[in-house]
Amino acid sequence: MDRIVYVNGDYVPETEAKVSVFDRGFLMADAVYEVTSVIDGKLIDFAGHAVRLERSMKELDMPEAISMDDLLAVHRELIARNDLVEGMIYLQVTRGAPSDRDFVFPDPEETKPTVVLFTQAKSLVETPAAEKGLKIISIDDIRWGRRDIKTVQLLYPSMGKMMAKAAGADDAWMVEDGFVTEGTSNNAYIVKDGKIITRHLGNEILHGITRAAVLRFAREAQMVVEERSFTMEEAKEADEAFVTSASTFVMPVVSVDGVSLGDGLPGPVAKRLREIYIEESRKVAV
Missing domain, CATH: 3.30.470.10 (Aminotransferase class 4, branched-chain amino acid transferase, N-terminal domain)
Structure with missing residues (x-):
């Protein structure tokens, strides 16, 4: 059909x-x-x-x-x-x-x-990627300045995904002036000492709808959230990391630029946030 x-x-x-x-x-x-x-x-x-x-x-x-x-x-x-x-x-x-x-x-x-x-x-709830986590590389962010507008100018993000594929990874985080902006099609987060760190809103990143919901759920669950820029060096030293988007919900990241995070498996914060997001979103779905 x-x-x-x-x-x-x-x-x-x-x-x-x-x-x-x-x-x-x-x-x-x-x-x-x-x-x-x-x-x-x-x-x-x-x-x-x-x-x-x-x-x-x-x-x-x-x-x-x-x-x-x-x-x-x-x-x-x-x-x-x-x-x-x-x-x-x-x-x-x-x-x-x-x-x-x-x-x-x-x-x-x-x-x-x-x-x-x-x-x-597409299967969104039950997906192998959520069980094994993503491998991320870093690339320069050379996009236009108004990334807060969700336009179809997606050539460079597509190139970024191909760069990741060529490097044996799953996706890329873009870096500008030494700091991570976002993923090719998602918002980026690291977790250190139980604190969730993600870039603050501005013209440099998309104001993710899933991002807003996940941060709200995190705060309601008494998790500490810090909205600020972070570097790839910080990411390499993080306990865990994850990304969020409408098509992936909360997706764990297990390595950045070849450095394994934690024990190399999806971390507890990312896993719990994914559970909460799916559970709470189902309650209010229309």
């Missing part, structure tokens, strides 16, 4: 889904996106993703593409039409498809945004 996707108000088989060659998402990476996880056929942290989408569009001066109520309805319809029990829904909004290519933004009265959503079936 063909996967059913959403394109500008229509639900169509993926083989029939089309957007214009003049779409600015295709030509200029002039687009934003969100990924919302699905567990038990319900959406995790949907409200947070919807608010961040709205913020990203405002930061890029994009007109509203779809109301949040309608967006929720589309997500639920895609879950139903694709019988999605566990996985993700990818959402992308572009500035639209003007009549020709131009660096200047098109008139929003004449060019409406393009809205595309599709499902991805």
Whole structure:
């Protein structure tokens, strides 16, 4: 059965889904996106993703593409039409498809945004990676300065994942001015003497929706959280580490730049936070 996707108000088989060659998402990476996880056929942290989408569009001066109520309805319809029990829904909004290519933004009265959503079936709760942990390398962060806007400018993060693969690792943490910013598709954390350390919010990193939930749960569990920059040297000396994202929840890290952390196995803080996040998210999923 063909996967059913959403394109500008229509639900169509993926083989029939089309957007214009003049779409600015295709030509200029002039687009934003969100990924919302699905567990038990319900959406995790949907409200947070919807608010961040709205913020990203405002930061890029994009007109509203779809109301949040309608967006929720589309997500639920895609879950139903694709019988999605566990996985993700990818959402992308572009500035639209003007009549020709131009660096200047098109008139929003004449060019409406393009809205595309599709499902991805994937095991998120039970995954081998969570049992063995990730191996991380460090790479220079050479991205643009507004990483707090969730744009589709993902070429360098993709290159970073390929650099990690070539080095026999699972992912990369990006480093700028001597400090870790974030992972290629996740927020980064270390744990030292029971304290969770992660970079403070700013334009340098994505304001992760999963990050916000995990830090809230950590504080509610009486864990100590310190939001500040940290170096790779600190990471190498950490007791454990982990990353968070919508598609991985809390994922333990067992080595950084070839240095094993702790006993080389997923640490207790990461494991407990993963349990809490999944348990609490299930309670409020929509």
